[in-house]
Amino acid sequence: MRGIKICIGILFVLWIATIIGGYNIYLLQREKIERLRDGNNSLLQKVSLQKREITKLGEKIEGLSKRMRIDMERLESKVTSNTLRNEAISSLVQKMKKNIEEWQKNYHSILKEIRQYLEDWRKDVASQISQDSSQKVELGEIAVEK
Numbered sequence: 001m002r003g004i005k006i007c008i009g010i011l012f013v014l015w016i017a018t019i020i021g022g023y024n025i026y027l028l029q030r031e032k033i034e035r036l037r038d039g040n041n042s043l044l045q046k047v048s049l050q051k052r053e054i055t056k057l058g059e060k061i062e063g064l065s066k067r068m069r070i071d072m073e074r075l076e077s078k079v080t081s082n083t084l085r086n087e088a089i090s091s092l093v094q095k096m097k098k099n100i101e102e103w104q105k106n107y108h109s110i111l112k113e114i115r116q117y118l119e120d121w122r123k124d125v126a127s128q129i130s131q132d133s134s135q136k137v138e139l140g141e142i143a144v145e146k
Contacts (some may be wrong), residue, residue, distance in 0.1 A: 010132070068107075075097065
């Protein structure tokens with residue numbers, strides 16, 4: 001009879017220890033899940049901030065492009081309205097027009113590269129977010145998928 005009580009007592013202590021251990025594992029895994037969720041939220045905020053910055057950059061680019069077109073039209077109208085008798089002056093104006101056109105081409109190619117870089121960066125961040133969101137946390141036989 002005494003041996004049975006001791007066995008029951010030992011089983012009760014083991015049962016309590018198992019419950020406490022399981023609860024501690026649960027708390028640890030919950031902390032990990034919260035950290036992953038916080039990291040994911042911060043990445044989402046960064047992505048939305050970058051989207052806003054890209055939009056602002058696009059608006060600025062459009063404004064600069066319009067201003068450049070207007071300046072080119074003004075330059076062309078001035079060239080056509082004023083008859084240039086001096087060949088040196090007309091050649092200088094032609095060189096200036098060519099330089100402006102080259103600058104504009106370079107400007108557009110640089111802007112394309114910037115847009116491509118930002119798009120690649122956005123895709124990298126999105127893939128990182130999707131990788132973070134597909135992580136699994138295992139709790140013994142239970143698997144929690146984020």
